[in-house]
Amino acid sequence: MLDGCTPWPETLAARYRAEGYWTGELLGRRSGDTGLAARTAVVTPDRTLTYGRLDLAADRLAAGLGALGIAPRDRIVVQLPNGADLAVVCLALFRLGALPVFALPAHRAAEITHLVESAEAVAYICADRDLDCDHRELARQVLARTGSLKHVLVAGDPGPFTALADADADPVGLPLPDPEDVALFLLSGGTSGPPKLIPRTHADYTYQLRASAALCGVGPHSRYLCALPMGHNFALACPGVLGTLRAGGTAVLAPAPTPEECFPLIERAGVTVTSLVPPLVPLWLDAAEWTDSDLSSLALLQVGGSRLDPATAGRVxxxxxxxxxxxYGMAEGLLNFTRPGDPEEEVLHTQGRPLSPADEVRVVREDGTDAAPGEVGELYTRGPYTLRGYYRADALNRLRFTEEGHYRSGDLVRRTAAGNFEVVGRTNDVVNRGGEKVPCQEVEEHLLADPRIVSAAVLALPHPLMGEQTCACVVFRDAEAELTLRQVQAVLRERGAAAYKLPDRLVALPRMPLTGVGKIDKRALRDGLAD
Structure with missing residues (x-):
């Protein structure tokens, strides 16, 4: 396995092979179905690709990237909006054996710099412009701050860089990677500082695709709408875009998860399944009351990323x-689903049960003992698609993994008598803002970098739509230094922080409450704000 990654113990790996979880399948490979070439693989608002055209485009891009000197195991930071280019890039990198590091659309210079440095990435693939960002200017900043980047490839107008379309060459034979080697990197939720890199192998990720597609009934006639950013594990592989393409279905890629963008695509492409985070569900429900689009093809709505309140669940x-x-799942591995045919009470009030028979799950009390059904504890897990360690993070791995290899998720859960989980919170300091994880410590560090702020504490407050909102409590140096919320948000933007990490609320205090050992007392802050 790639240096810096933790392999599964051979005893477990042998078991996963013998029991059929790991089969030797590779991501991005053709199915071998000669009748598939003419079928529709990808639909976007302005483009349609058959499987034949998708395969050819991926083969040509893989050859073009290879001609630039990009080699197997090279890390490539990929930040593209949902679209045909992103689908082609994914398949091309898998076939080349280069390793995509999936950045999110909201990431800016601070996050991309961190990813490039952490992965020692040799290339950054981005759009020319997306949302409010000129990614060519962002790339210029990242190049100035890092030393490993050799290539910037831009979908659209490349400016001073290389056009992604110019990385094109006649297809060539490529060596096959080891199925049990790393295939891609996902990102942790960044619960304590910047996100960590999650290595996923061909073997474990193809198993996740097969098992989740089978559970969800995704097959050749499925039409999956990717409304969330495709770089999220949820939209990518639960079963998501990759699982749908592997099954011979159609991936429908929406540029944004709004009803205005998605509803016409549902009608046009006959979408049968899609995935949302909880804050989007009431927006879709409200819009469905007045839309002219025909949504009758939609058979399944997956909701994950944070807890969906039962009242909203009951309206779906x-x-x-x-x-x-x-x-309920994590990019680190374990996935839990409610099943078709489950009692309504379980579907409305729980977040499902493990995907695989080989998932080993414990719910652990604070004293280290196993919690009984109905008791709250931290979820520990290991299995054939759950990582054994973050990339190049030995110190963190000693904290997050037990000696037996169980991943300490940090999630507080309650297991029902039927085996389903109810997620009740987090053990660490993070704001779950509509499924986007905002690391409090990172935002605090950005705030404290401004000389006008002498003390800062970031915490989660309940919010009826987002689940949680980000509240920044600050002590300003003096009255003349006091900033408004918009000014504080501008400070973070100037430091390159992603938009979802900007505080939703600002509270100015004369001093911070402290614990007995001199730390900021966040519990006292929350209690005071609640009062």
């Missing part, structure tokens, strides 16, 4: 005319 069947599936 009537409001969207489809079944609801709650999904």
């Amino acid at each position: 069947a009537d409001g969207l005319g489809c079944a609801l599936q709650q999904v």
Whole structure:
């Protein structure tokens, strides 16, 4: 396995092979179905690709990237909006054996610099412009701060860089990677500082695709709408875009998760399944009452990323005319799903049960003993698709993994008598803002970099739509230095922080409450704000 990654013990690896979890399948390979070439693989608002055209485009891009000197195991930071280019890039990198590091659309210079440095990436693939960002200017900043980047490839107008379309060459034979080697890197939620890199292998990720597609009934006739950013594990592989393409279905890629963008695509492409985070569900339900789009093809709505409140869950069947599936998982591995045919009470109130028979899960009390059904504890897990360690993070791995190899998720859960999980919170300091994880410590460090702020504490407050909102409590140096919320948000933007990490609320205090050992007392802050 790639240096800096932790392999599974051979005893477990041998078991996963023998029991059929790891099969030797590679990501991005053709199915061998000669009748597939003419079928529709990818649909976007302005483009349609058959499997034949998708395969050819991926083969040509793989050859073009190889001609630039990009080699197997080279790390490539990929930050592209949902679209045909992103689908082609994914398949091309898998076939070349280069390793995509999936950045999110909201990431800016601070996050991309961190990813490039952490992965020692040799290339950055981005759009020319997306949302409010000129990624060519962002790339210029990252190049100035890092030393490993050799290539910037831009989808669209490349400016001073290389056009992604120019990385094109006649297809060539490529060596096959080891199925049990790393295939891609996902990002941790960044619960304590910048995100960590999660290595996923061909073997474990293809198993996740197969098992989740089978559970969700995704097959050749499925039409999966990717409304969330495709770089998220949820939209990429639960079963997501990759699972749908592997099954011979159609991936429908929306540029944004709004009803205005998605509803016409649902009608046009006959979408059968899609995935949302909880804050989007009431927006879709409200919009469904007045839309002219025909949503009758939609059969399944997956909801995950944070807890969906039961009242909203109960509106899905009537409001969207489809079944609801709650999904609770993590980019690190373990996935939990409610199943078709589960009692309504379980679908509305729980976040599902493990995907695989080989998932080994413990719910652990603070004293280290196993919690009984109905008791709250931290979820520990290991299995054939759960990582054994973050990339190049030995110190962190000693904290986050037990000696037996269980991943300490940091999630506080309650297991029902039927085996389903109810997620009740987090053990660490993070704001779960509509499924986006905002690391409090990182935001505090950005705030404290401004000389006008002498003390800062970031914490989560309840929010009816987002689940949680980010509140920044600060002590300014003096009255003349006091900033408004918009000014504080501008400070973070100037430091390159992603938009979802900007505080939603600002509270100015004369002093911070402290614990007995002199730390900021966040519990006292929350209690005071609640009062």
